[in-house]
Amino acid sequence: MWLKNLLFLGLLAGGGLTLAANLLPPRHGKALSNYHPEAYKTADFQNTVHNVDGSFRKLWEAEKIQPTTPATNLAIARRLSLGLMGTLPSLEEIRQFESLPTEEQIPWWIDHILQDRRYADYFAERLTRAVVGTEDGPFIFFRRRKFVSWLADEVFQNRPYDQIVRQLIASEGIWTDKPATNFISVTIEPEKQNQPNPVRIAGRVTRAFLGIRLDCAQCHNHPFAEWKQADFEGFAAFFGQTHVSLRGITDGTGDYEVEDMKTQAKRMVAPRVAFSPELLPNEGTLRERLATWITHRKNPYFAKAAVNRVWAILNGQPLVAPIDNLQTDGFIPPALQILADDFAEHNYDLQRLIRIIARLQVYQLDSQCEHDSGETLARTLGIFPLTRLRPEQMAGSILQASSVTTSDLDSYILLRLMRFGQQNEFLKRYGDSGDDEFDNRGGTIPQRLTLMNGKLVEEKIKESPLNANTRIKWLAADDAQAVESAYLACLTRRPTTEELQYFENLLKDPTITRGQALQNLFWALINSTEFSWNH
Structure with a gap:
C-alpha cells in the first residue's frame, strides 16, 4: 500500500513541477543555436546558387514575365519550419530569430532546424513514405517505427544519401536488428511462403531512387517511354535471390522465374539493367551490385530524383511532376541538372542541398503578386507555390501555436507524451x-x-x-x-x-x-x- 501511495505522490509532484515550470516563463530563453556562416560563403556554394538563380532569370526573360517580390524573412522561416519539421516556428523561436541582424536570420534559422531532432524525425517520415509507403506491412517481418527511427538517425548524422540508399537496397539481417532491411521485408507475402516480392521491390526502387516508372513495363512494353517488359523483368531479377531465413534477409542462389500472363508458361530471367550497363560492377551480391549501379555518380537519374524529392518536401511540389516520372514530355527546368551535379559532386550531402535550395531566389519569392501572369508565372516558378498543409503539418502547427515555448525534445516528458497522444487522435x-x-x-x-x-x-x-x-x-x-x-x-x-x-x-x-x-x-x-x- 505504501508503495502505491509513494508512486501517487511522485506523480503528483512531477505533475506539479511540470505545471509550475510551464506557468513561469524562463528568465532567459534558450541559447541561440550555432550556425555556420562559412557554409554559405564558399565559392562553390555561391556559384551553384548563382547558376540556379541565373537559369530561372533566363527563363523569366524568355517568357517575358516579372517574378513576384521577395517574401518577408518570417514567411521564409515559416516555410522552412513546415517543410523540414512539420510545424510552425514557436513564439520563443521567433523572438530569437528577430534578435539577429536581418542578413543573418535565414542562415541561422536553416542551421537551427538542421540541428534540431524534429527535422530528422519529420524528414525521415517523409522519406519513409516514399520508400515503403504508408502500409503497415506483415507484422512479424516489418517494424515501421524501428525503420523510421533508424532513418532519422542517419538523416540527423547527415549520412551521405547514396550510403543510405545502398543500405536500403543491399542490407542483410533481421529487420529488428538491421532496420534498413525493413525496406525489403515490407514486401514479404505470407501466401508466397513468406518471401519478399521482387516485383514490388523493383517498382519501389525505380520510382523512389531513380524517379522513373520502369514498373509500368511490368506486363507489357511501356506505352509512352522506351522501357520494355524485358527491362523491368531484368531489374526485378536482381532481387530474385533475396530470401528470408533464420538469419533474416539474405541472398541465396537460384534463378528468377517469371510466368507469362497469357500463356502461363514459365521462363528464367537473368538480371540486367535497362541503361548504362557499363556502370554495373562485376563483384558482390546481386543487390550490392545493383545498389552501386543506382547510386553511381554517372547514373543519369539518381541525383536528379533525390533533388526533385527534396525540392518537393521544401516547396510542397516537385520541380518535375509527377515526382516519380523524370521521363516526362513536359518542361524540365535546367535547375534540376545544376542542383543534381552539385549534389553528386559534394558527396550527396543532404544538408548542403537543403541550404542551397533555401537560399535560392525562387524559394524566397512571395506567394502573392500584384500582376496576373496566369499559368506562366506558376510554371516558371516566378511565384512561391501555395500548397495545403499536410495532416501532420496541421496537427504539429496547432500544437505549436497553442504553446509560447518550443515543443521539442527538450520539453517535459509528460507534455511530450500528451502531445503525442493528441496528435495521433487528431490524425485519425x-x-x-x-x-x-x-x-x-x-x-x-x-x-x-x-x-x-x-x-x-x-x-x-x-x-x-x-x-x-x-x-x-x-x-x-x-x-x-x-x-x-x-x-x-x-x-x-x-x-x-x-x-x-x-x-x-x-x-x-x-x-x-x-x-x-x-x-x-x-x-x-x-x-x-x-x-x-x-x-
Missing part, C-alpha cells in the same frame, strides 16, 4: 494523406469540421495555464501586444493595422471576458485559410 479524425504524391488535393468538409469543432482545437484554446492564449493574457503588457503575440504564434506574422484595431476592440468588449476574447482570437486564426496553407 482528420485523415492521412497517404504516400507522398504532392498532388495538392483540396481539403474536405469533415476536415474543416474537425478544425472548427474538433477536440484538439477546443483543448488547445481553452483557458488553461499550459495554453498560449492564457499565458499571453497574463504576460502581455497591453492588448496590442496580446494581439501581436497571437498572430506571431499562429500565422508567423504581425497583424495589419486593420486587424490589430479590430482585435484590440474585441479585447475591450465589455460583454465578454478578456480570456474569452483571446480564446475567440486563437480560434479564428487557427481556422483561417491562411493557417491551413503554406505560402
Whole structure:
C-alpha cells in the first residue's frame, strides 16, 4: 500500500513541477543555436546558387514575365519550419530569430532546424513514405517505427544519401536488428511462403531512387517511354535471390522465374539493367551490385530524383511532376541538372542541398503578386507555390501555436507524451494523406469540421495555464501586444493595422471576458485559410 501511495505522490509532484515550470516563463530563453556562416560563403556554394538563380532569370526573360517580390524573412522561416519539421516556428523561436541582424536570420534559422531532432524525425517520415509507403506491412517481418527511427538517425548524422540508399537496397539481417532491411521485408507475402516480392521491390526502387516508372513495363512494353517488359523483368531479377531465413534477409542462389500472363508458361530471367550497363560492377551480391549501379555518380537519374524529392518536401511540389516520372514530355527546368551535379559532386550531402535550395531566389519569392501572369508565372516558378498543409503539418502547427515555448525534445516528458497522444487522435479524425504524391488535393468538409469543432482545437484554446492564449493574457503588457503575440504564434506574422484595431476592440468588449476574447482570437486564426496553407 505504501508503495502505491509513494508512486501517487511522485506523480503528483512531477505533475506539479511540470505545471509550475510551464506557468513561469524562463528568465532567459534558450541559447541561440550555432550556425555556420562559412557554409554559405564558399565559392562553390555561391556559384551553384548563382547558376540556379541565373537559369530561372533566363527563363523569366524568355517568357517575358516579372517574378513576384521577395517574401518577408518570417514567411521564409515559416516555410522552412513546415517543410523540414512539420510545424510552425514557436513564439520563443521567433523572438530569437528577430534578435539577429536581418542578413543573418535565414542562415541561422536553416542551421537551427538542421540541428534540431524534429527535422530528422519529420524528414525521415517523409522519406519513409516514399520508400515503403504508408502500409503497415506483415507484422512479424516489418517494424515501421524501428525503420523510421533508424532513418532519422542517419538523416540527423547527415549520412551521405547514396550510403543510405545502398543500405536500403543491399542490407542483410533481421529487420529488428538491421532496420534498413525493413525496406525489403515490407514486401514479404505470407501466401508466397513468406518471401519478399521482387516485383514490388523493383517498382519501389525505380520510382523512389531513380524517379522513373520502369514498373509500368511490368506486363507489357511501356506505352509512352522506351522501357520494355524485358527491362523491368531484368531489374526485378536482381532481387530474385533475396530470401528470408533464420538469419533474416539474405541472398541465396537460384534463378528468377517469371510466368507469362497469357500463356502461363514459365521462363528464367537473368538480371540486367535497362541503361548504362557499363556502370554495373562485376563483384558482390546481386543487390550490392545493383545498389552501386543506382547510386553511381554517372547514373543519369539518381541525383536528379533525390533533388526533385527534396525540392518537393521544401516547396510542397516537385520541380518535375509527377515526382516519380523524370521521363516526362513536359518542361524540365535546367535547375534540376545544376542542383543534381552539385549534389553528386559534394558527396550527396543532404544538408548542403537543403541550404542551397533555401537560399535560392525562387524559394524566397512571395506567394502573392500584384500582376496576373496566369499559368506562366506558376510554371516558371516566378511565384512561391501555395500548397495545403499536410495532416501532420496541421496537427504539429496547432500544437505549436497553442504553446509560447518550443515543443521539442527538450520539453517535459509528460507534455511530450500528451502531445503525442493528441496528435495521433487528431490524425485519425482528420485523415492521412497517404504516400507522398504532392498532388495538392483540396481539403474536405469533415476536415474543416474537425478544425472548427474538433477536440484538439477546443483543448488547445481553452483557458488553461499550459495554453498560449492564457499565458499571453497574463504576460502581455497591453492588448496590442496580446494581439501581436497571437498572430506571431499562429500565422508567423504581425497583424495589419486593420486587424490589430479590430482585435484590440474585441479585447475591450465589455460583454465578454478578456480570456474569452483571446480564446475567440486563437480560434479564428487557427481556422483561417491562411493557417491551413503554406505560402
